[in-house]
Amino acid sequence: MTAGDTPVLRLESVRKTFGRDRVVLRDVSLDVAPHTVTALIGASGSGKSTLLRCANLLEEIDDGAIFLDGEEITDPRADADAVRRRIGVVFQSYNLFPHMTVLQNITLAPRRVLGVPREEAAERAGELLARLGLGDKAGEYPDRLSGGQQQRAAIVRALAVRPRLLLLDEITAALDPELVGEVLSVVRDLKDEGMTMVLATHEMGFAREVADQVCFLDGGVVLERGTPAEVFGAPRRDRTKRFLRRIVEAGRL
Amino acid sequence: MTFETTSSARGGGTGGGARGDDGDDGYTPSARRLERERYKRARARRATAVAALSTLVTGAVLYLVITGSPGWQRTRETFFSAEYARMALPEVLDGLLLNLRLLAVCGVCVLVLGLLLAVARTLRGPVFFPVRALATAYTDFFRGLPLIICLLMVVFGVPALRLQGVTNDPVLLGGTALVLTYSAYVAEVFRAGIESVHPSQRAAARSLGLSNAKTLRYVVLPQAVRRVVPPLLNDLVSLQKDTGLVSIAGAVDAVYAAQIIAGKYFNYTPYVVAGLVFVALTIPMTRFTDWVTARMDRRRAQGGTV
Numbered sequence: 001m002t003a004g005d006t007p008v009l010r011l012e013s014v015r016k017t018f019g020r021d022r023v024v025l026r027d028v029s030l031d032v033a034p035h036t037v038t039a040l041i042g043a044s045g046s047g048k049s050t051l052l053r054c055a056n057l058l059e060e061i062d063d064g065a066i067f068l069d070g071e072e073i074t075d076p077r078a079d080a081d082a083v084r085r086r087i088g089v090v091f092q093s094y095n096l097f098p099h100m101t102v103l104q105n106i107t108l109a110p111r112r113v114l115g116v117p118r119e120e121a122a123e124r125a126g127e128l129l130a131r132l133g134l135g136d137k138a139g140e141y142p143d144r145l146s147g148g149q150q151q152r153a154a155i156v157r158a159l160a161v162r163p164r165l166l167l168l169d170e171i172t173a174a175l176d177p178e179l180v181g182e183v184l185s186v187v188r189d190l191k192d193e194g195m196t197m198v199l200a201t202h203e204m205g206f207a208r209e210v211a212d213q214v215c216f217l218d219g220g221v222v223l224e225r226g227t228p229a230e231v232f233g234a235p236r237r238d239r240t241k242r243f244l245r246r247i248v249e250a251g252r253l
Numbered sequence: 254m255t256f257e258t259t260s261s262a263r264g265g266g267t268g269g270g271a272r273g274d275d276g277d278d279g280y281t282p283s284a285r286r287l288e289r290e291r292y293k294r295a296r297a298r299r300a301t302a303v304a305a306l307s308t309l310v311t312g313a314v315l316y317l318v319i320t321g322s323p324g325w326q327r328t329r330e331t332f333f334s335a336e337y338a339r340m341a342l343p344e345v346l347d348g349l350l351l352n353l354r355l356l357a358v359c360g361v362c363v364l365v366l367g368l369l370l371a372v373a374r375t376l377r378g379p380v381f382f383p384v385r386a387l388a389t390a391y392t393d394f395f396r397g398l399p400l401i402i403c404l405l406m407v408v409f410g411v412p413a414l415r416l417q418g419v420t421n422d423p424v425l426l427g428g429t430a431l432v433l434t435y436s437a438y439v440a441e442v443f444r445a446g447i448e449s450v451h452p453s454q455r456a457a458a459r460s461l462g463l464s465n466a467k468t469l470r471y472v473v474l475p476q477a478v479r480r481v482v483p484p485l486l487n488d489l490v491s492l493q494k495d496t497g498l499v500s501i502a503g504a505v506d507a508v509y510a511a512q513i514i515a516g517k518y519f520n521y522t523p524y525v526v527a528g529l530v531f532v533a534l535t536i537p538m539t540r541f542t543d544w545v546t547a548r549m550d551r552r553r554a555q556g557g558t559v
Binding site: 015023063064065074075076077 | 280282283285286289292293296
């Protein structure tokens with residue numbers, strides 16, 4: 001295997017349980033190639049968010065292993081902070097720090113973790129904010145922004161550390177359709193720039209359009225995996241067909 | 254002492270050794286998991302060994318420094334005499350009963366009065382202006398007034414008024430002074446809790462049609478009180494120690510009992526005994542505070558290892 005095709009993120013038989021008998025991820029294996037977008041779909045509670053939290057080491061997995069650029073990050077000797085520096089996360093509920101302005105939210109990690117000087121961090125934050133249409137919001141506090149603006153600010157915060165991989169956890173779940181479009185176009189732009197992303201989503205139309213690989217999670221395993229055309233066009237499993245049929249009935253595809 | 258193990262043991266049941274029985278899906282732990290757990294156990298053992306060793310070394314150094322000091326012989330006789338300790342302990346414990354009774358009664362009064370004051374300060378509307386102003390003035394005054402001065406004024410000032418039907422009992426008067434000062438402190442703790450509840454919570458309750466008072470009662474206060482339990486318990490521990498101050502009014506509590514013996518024999522050991530008794534009483538309270546806080550954190554957190 002040459003260095004070029006080492007997957008950015010690789011999950012090998014990952015198992016995650018909560019308590020004694022809630023098995024959320026039974027045996028999940030997954031490869032994410034560089035500069036591709038992977039969409040995780042599945043019913044609520046199928047483990048999409050847990051998978052992303054495990055990949056960022058916010059949850060400790062029970063078994064299996066996770067690799068970032070070919071290096072095992074679930075090894076107890078691995079430096080979790082160093083791993084997290086290379087992964088950006090955008091949460092469903094934004095998780096912006098309410099006591100800081102948008103600019104302070106964004107420059108916190110570059111300044112305190114990476115040691116970037118204040119002016120340089122602010123300059124880069126300004127560029128990113130302008131690109132995402134938030135150029136005039138740098139001095140505002142998060143509580144005074146709309147949901148779409150907050151979510152875009154959260155994306156800027158994740159991008160500010162120039163991550164190798166971006167994890168997006170149902171980032172449009174709390175937004176109205178107009179704001180959804182606004183946030184999704186940002187994701188589309190990031191894909192065009194070659195950012196590697198894994199996103200958990202209920203926006204099937206978007207997953208179909210932007211993803212290179214779609215994974216259907218069910219019962220703690222990746223039940224079906226393939227290109228959007230394969231998974232959405234010709235699902236092989238009954239369970240996937242049923243799930244997609246319900247989505248179509250709900251008018252979401 | 255925080256061992257390194259706690260962080261790994263929390264992570265959703267991973268650290269507890271390989272179990273093949275979680276879930277009913279015929280899962281058997283892989284060699285990778287077993288190796289990982291072996292490593293974690295080894296690291297936990299090392300952490301415990303390091304902690305034990307450093308404790309031992311610290312203890313030995315302290316022992317050598319203190320017993321090696323030039324005045325140690327004299328100090329030991331005056332402060333740590335076993336004979337006087339045996340003599341003082343029953344008297345001190347007898348006096349301690351008074352401290353405990355004071356703590357129980359004053360503690361309840363302080364919590365109730367403090368909460369009322371805090372609520373009074375958060376009342377809205379022009380009608381309540383005098384209530385708000387009085388509550389603010391009260392907390393400002395009694396929080397600023399040194400406890401010992403408050404105590405002296407109440408204990409010696411009130412009887413001097415020679416009012417009909419007002420008690421001269423130093424315990425009752427001392428307790429009143431404690432309640433006056435501590436309720437002002439506790440009111441501020443409650444108020445901080447009330448104000449830390451996000452305005453969106455109030456908005457959500459009001460939008461359901463709850464009145465201001467009902468919003469306070471059912472939505473704001475439950476969250477506020479839960480949030481301030483650790484600082485409240487902290488104030489309670491502090492109150493527990495300050496019950497010893499009623500001895501200046503002549504009530505025979507643990508401190509005064511020690512003082513009587515110390516004065517009689519010119520030996521300070523009874524003070525040390527009384528001090529240790531208070532510490533012994535405070536430790537369970539502190540551990541209880543830690544336990545309550547930890548439990549609250551666990552219940553609120555969505556899980557995870559950070």
